[in-house]
Amino acid sequence: MVTTEMKGLLKIGEVAAVSHLPIKTIRYYEEIGLLTPAVRRSESNYRLFEPNVLGRLAFIKRSQSLGLSLREIQEILAVHxxxxxxxxxxxxxxxxxxxxxxxxxxxxQLLRSELQGLLSGWQDQPPAELAARTICPNLETKTGTERLPFVRKRAAVGV
Structure with a gap:
């Protein structure tokens, strides 16, 4: 039985269909409080949504696409x-x-430069003495691991 105050409200499946969001996502958003002002519960505890929830969900999706976290979005929605x-x-x-x-x-860019430097001096067949005492001589030479502090410390104590 639909009461007069329930008219115009949307069921979660309708919200999912229009918003193109999975029902599970909508439930999660409600659980963490992103949809609080736009959701009610029926007498049988079904979620019923105000039509303005669609704009709220669109805002959430757009904000996420711009790199905002759900916490940041939640703070913005709280101000609203x-x-x-x-x-x-x-x-x-x-x-x-x-x-x-x-x-x-x-x-x-720094990582790309370092990788290009390593690749420019790459040896497919490194010297045998290096191959015998290293895992990959191309990474463990002056252009590679010597830049890493823990490798220098180990080398200094003869490990």
């Missing part, structure tokens, strides 16, 4: 749920993401 526009919070989070991406790019 208090009746404030969270654009400043969103901007701050996105600026932090840009900084993190910049740092990751720099680290990856």
């Amino acid at each position: 749920d208090q009746g404030q526009l969270p654009c400043d919070d969103v901007k701050q989070n996105l600026q932090q993401k840009v900084q993190q991406i910049t740092e990751q790019i720099e680290s990856l």
Whole structure:
């Protein structure tokens, strides 16, 4: 039996179909509080969603696609749920993401340079004396492991 206050509410399957999210994901979002203002329970404890849940789910999906974590999204939604526009919070989070991406790019460029250096001096048939005392001479030569502090310490004590 549908009460007048339940009219217009969506069942979880309907929300999943329209939002293109798995039911399991929608349940999880509800469990962690991302959908709190948009979900109710029927007398038989079924989840019933306000139609505005679709916009909320779209916001969550878009935010995740931009690299925001669920915790960050939850904080932004909390500001919104208090009746404030969270654009400043969103901007701050996105600026932090840009900084993190910049740092990751720099680290990856350094790694690429190091790998290219290793490959440029690669020996398919290293000298026998190196092969006998190393796992991979190409990694454990001056252009390889000598850069790693723990390898130098071991070499210094004769291990």
